[in-house]
Structures are given as C-alpha cells and as structure tokens.
C-alpha cells in the first residue's frame with residue numbers, strides 16, 4: 001500500500017442481498033483529505049463502515065494501515081449522562097493514564113475544536129447541535145488518530161456552523177497532516193474544504209454503487 005493509508009480494491013458490498021457498492025477502488029493517500037460525495041442512499045455510510053472495519057466486503061479487499069483510528073458519525077451519539085469532557089475522556093478508557101492526564105487531554109481536544117472551556121462541564125442536553133458535533137470531533141481526535149473517517153459529520157447543522165466546523169477540520173488537518181476520508185452529500189463541502197487551501201482528492205459515488213474519480 002505505498003503512499004496510501006487506506007485502500008479499497010474491487011470492493012462489492014450488499015445489504016441484505018441488495019447491492020450497494022460495486023467494484024469500488026479507492027486509495028486514500030497518506031496526509032491528504034479525500035472527500036467522496038454522493039446522493040442519499042448511494043452507500044456513503046456503508047463505505048465509511050467498511051473503511052472502519054465495522055463491515056466486511058463481500059468481494060475485494062479493504063486494507064488499512066494505521067495505528068489509531070478516529071471516526072466521526074453523522075449523529076454525535078454522546079453519552080447523555082456524561083459531560084462534554086467526560087464524553088471525550090471516555091475514548092481514552094482503554095489507555096493506561098492517570099485521571100488528571102485523561103482530563104487534560106480531553107480539555108485540550110475540546111479546545112482544539114473550539115469548544116469554550118466553560119462548556120466542557122456541560123451535559124449534551126445543555127449544548128447545541130454544533131457544540132455536540134464539536135465534542136464528537138474532539139472524541140475522535142483525542143486518541144491522536146493517524147486516520148480520521150468522517151460520515152457527514154456536519155450535515156445536520158446550519159450553513160454558518162457547518163462552515164465554522166469545516167474550518168476547524170481544515171486547521172486540524174493543516175496542523176497535523178491527518179489523513180482524512182470524509183463522505184458527504186453536500187457538494188459545497190468539497191469546494192469549501194478545497195478553498196481552505198487543502199490538498200483534496202475527490203470522488204463521487206453514484207446511485208449504482210460505482211465510484212467515479214476516486
């Protein structure tokens with residue numbers, strides 16, 4: 001897999017016998033942002049689930065070369081009984097860290113996505129949708145992933161918030177050169193990320209489950 005951190009080779013996938021992805025070839029280059037757009041139902045979430053190893057292809061291969069994986073889903077899925085900081089720290093549960101270290105890393109990740117320090121102790125019900133999505137992004141980043149997978153993370157937000165979060169994602173990418181695969185139904189998302197000066201590779205998933213220009 002020279003140069004690619006994630007590679008799909010001839011991947012077919014069907015949900016309950018219904019073909020979703022057909023002969024999908026995709027190489028996600030190390031240090032780049034790859035954005036795949038496509039209409040609703042074209043298989044974008046399925047592609048992310050395959051990339052994350054949550055699904056297995058029916059044919060072909062998905063090869064992933066990373067030490068640590070971060071995933072941001074369409075729905076932030078925060079634990080309602082934990083504060084923003086505790087939700088982020090939860091992602092570090094498997095690590096041998098003292099409590100203060102865990103807390104400091106969670107706070108730093110929340111600051112990196114632009115959540116105000118005063119909001120770190122709030123519960124999800126006290127936060128707006130945009131704030132919750134920032135927490136979800138911080139939760140994915142706190143493990144210091146070398147590969148970030150994003151499934152329409154900002155699609156439920158209004159225009160200004162979406163743009164603010166694209167900027168956050170762009171800045172994080174610029175700072176860390178984090179290899180990122182993002183799927184979206186929003187063509188504006190592709191051009192907004194590209195306008196930020198990021199080296200973006202694009203592809204489009206069609207309704208027939210085939211990828212063009214990946």
Ligand SMILES: Nc1ncnc2c1ncn2[C@@H]1O[C@H](COP(=O)(O)OP(=O)(O)OP(=O)(O)O)[C@@H](O)[C@H]1O
Nearest residue numbers: 015016020038039040041042043044045046047185
């Ligand atoms: N768990 C499942 N069981 C059966 N069919 C599924 C399942 N998940 C998705 N599908 C079907 O697979 C197809 C692709 O779904 P997927 O969620 O990957 O598309 P998508 O491009 O992410 O859509 P959206 O933009 O609306 O989120 C759809 O026809 C969907 O109904």
